[in-house]
Amino acid sequence: MTTDGRVEDLLREIAPEVLGALVRRYGHFDASEDAVQEALLAAAVQWPEQGRPENPRAWLITVASRRLTDQLRSDGARRRREDTIATREPNDELLVPEQDDTLTLLFMCCHPDLSPASQVALTLRAVGGLTTAEIARAFLVPEATMAQRISRAKQRIKATAVPFALPPEAERSDRLRAVLHTLYLIFNEGYTATSGPDLQRNDLTREATRLTRAVHRLLPDDGEVAGLLALMLLTEARRAARTRPDGGLIPLAEQDRSRWDKALIDEGVALVSDALARTKLGPYQLQAAIAALHDEAPSSDDTDWLQVVLLYELLERVSPNPMVTLNHAVAVAMVHGPQAGLDLLATLETDDRIAEHHRLHAVRAHLLEMAGDHVAARANYRTAARRTTSLPERRYLEARAARLSDDPSS
Amino acid sequence: MKYLLLIYGNEEIFGSFPEEEFQKVIGETNALQAELRASGEWIGAYGVADQVMAKTVRLRDGVPVVTDGPYLEAKEYIGSLDIIDCESLERALEIAARVPWARYGEVEVRPLMAEAGTEM
Structure with missing residues (x-):
């Protein structure tokens, strides 16, 4: 972008209000979204x-x-219809939006009929105010591919003919989970970026955090919204310490904790503590609470691992999934020794969702190394290295395997 | 997640294709590409020139050595390659099965590496 950062920030900030105002006045989410995008580019x-x-x-x-009325009129002319689309200038009522449409737009962009990739793309454009080119760059795909993804998503929304309003009360909780999941995916895309050509993607964590903040402002009493925002802040706090200058990954236990962002940690801890104290428990709050325990510990050894184990047990009950079990196994090993962790891992070996996944091999390697079985650890690091599709993870896992090969005690 | 689809065949398949069937395959290939463009899963596709056009380069002691022919001599070779960006391996396999050449040769599906990573 050639615009200065402040203009861009301002545009992204007001984009959903502008789109909400147009859709309320004229309908046509699809055409309104295009018109807003053109106005943002012009600005x-x-x-x-x-x-x-x-x-x-x-x-x-x-x-x-x-732009919208021009477009609708020319569409109308093309269809040779006697259209009577209002051509008046927007009135005062339109210029001073009465309500914040961010939530309604988010629910729309994260409609269950859309694929996760489409939800992510449309949310970033329609609510985040990013251009198609920016989203394409962040996801490392050609602009034409991203444009198609967005256009297909909008066609599908048009086909569902959902009114521009919050979903019915009965559906709202499930639909909000879908919104939070999309924001979580956007955050993760940005957070896992490491170096070089991917730096552009860091912008995604900022966007995800900004949008989650907006949702939290609108729904301050929802514990899971607060939990997700806290999880983002507590994860983002470690960003500077998680990679070497060459892009290599540094595991949590070896990170220079003086480089963690204290202000983000304080804000995240306060948010999750408040949510846990006064709202219904949920998976984002639990993940944030675990992240808070790590972030507040002066070192890996000083971490309250027993508390971490208890939180993982709760998380497995609330939201069971094999990735949670993997992390749980690491915490169990820190409290009860590596064998206890390995025993828990063994329960995953028949789980098709993860049995072939590189992270299972990586965690097993780590626990075997802890147990002193360097031969088996090395073999598992190597298997994990071959199975990951992430270059930095592969480099990290190969380095761990090589370190064990150099170790005369193995 | 990005995947590379490698479409393999051999001289027998690529060299003796009846014209009518060839046109049908081209038509189906174009239709599949149009569909993937529309769904936003399309990154690119390239036909690969015949093996006789292949050169192999090695740098030895700072000096490039160029030899004629492919690095690996094999009966089966790459006729074309597609790059797609889709939701899951299952979807990539579904797309691979719809590549018309899958009826005659083989389509190998390979995930592409990414720079993103999670610390462990």
């Missing part, structure tokens, strides 16, 4: 040159409304 070009308008929101709504 990104014009504002840095000509100065920012006094009322940026009104400027965007006016420009987007004109």
Whole structure:
């Protein structure tokens, strides 16, 4: 982008309000979204040159409304219909949105009929205010591919003919889980980026956190929204310490904790403590609580591993899945020794969802190394290295295997 | 997740294809590509020139040595390659099975490595 960062931030901030205003006034989510995108692009070009308008929101709504009515009129003409689409300028009521449509838009973009990849792409564009080119760069696909993904998602939303409103009360809780999951996916895409050409992707963690903050502001009493926001902050806090300058991964136990972001940790801890104290327990809160225990410990050895184990037990009850069991096994090993962890891992070997997954081999290797069985540990690190599709993980796992080969005691 | 689809065949298959059937395969290939473009799963596809056009380069003591022919001499060789970006391995296998050449040769599915990673 050639715009300065502040214009871009402002545009992303007001994008959902502008889109909400248009959809409320004119309907046509699909065409409105295109019109808003054009207005955002026009602003990104014009504002840095000509100065920012006094009322940026009104400027965007006016420009987007004109584009939309032009578009609808030319569509109408093409169909040779006697269309009577209103061509008036947006009125005051439109320019001063009465309500925040961010949630309604998020529910729409994370509609269950869309694939996760489409939900992610559409959320970033329609709610996040990112351009298709920016989203394509972040996901390392050609712009045309991303444009198609977004356009297909919008067609599907059009086909579902859902009204522009919050989902019915009965569905709302499930639909909110889908929204949170999408935000979590966006965060993870950015967080797992390491170095080089992927740096652009870091922007995704910022976007995911910003959108989750917006949801938290609108739903302050939902513990899982707070839990997800806390999890993001507590994870983001470790970013600077998680990779070497060459992009190599540093495991949690070996990270330089003085490089963790204290302000993010404090905010995350406060959020999750408050949520745990006053709302219904849920998986994001539990994951955030575990992250908080790690973030508050001065070292791996000083971590309250017993408490971590108890939280994983709860998490397995609330939201059982093999990845949780893997992490649980590591914590169990820290409390009861490596064999206890290996025994828990053995229960996963017949689980098709994870039996072939590199992380099972990686955790087993780690626990075998703890147990002093360096030959078996090395073999498991090597298997894990061959099975991962992540280059930094592969380098890390190969280095662990090589370190054991160099060790004369093995 | 990105996958590389390697479409393998041999001289017998690629060299003696009846014209009519060839046109049918091309038509099906174009249709599949259009469908993948529309679904946003399309990254790219390339036909690979015949093995007789292959050169192999090695750098030895700083000097490039170029030899004619493919690195691995084999009856089966790559006729074309596709790159897709899709939700899961299952979906990649489903797409691979719809590549028309899968009826005559083989389609090998290989995940592509990414720079992203999680610390352990």
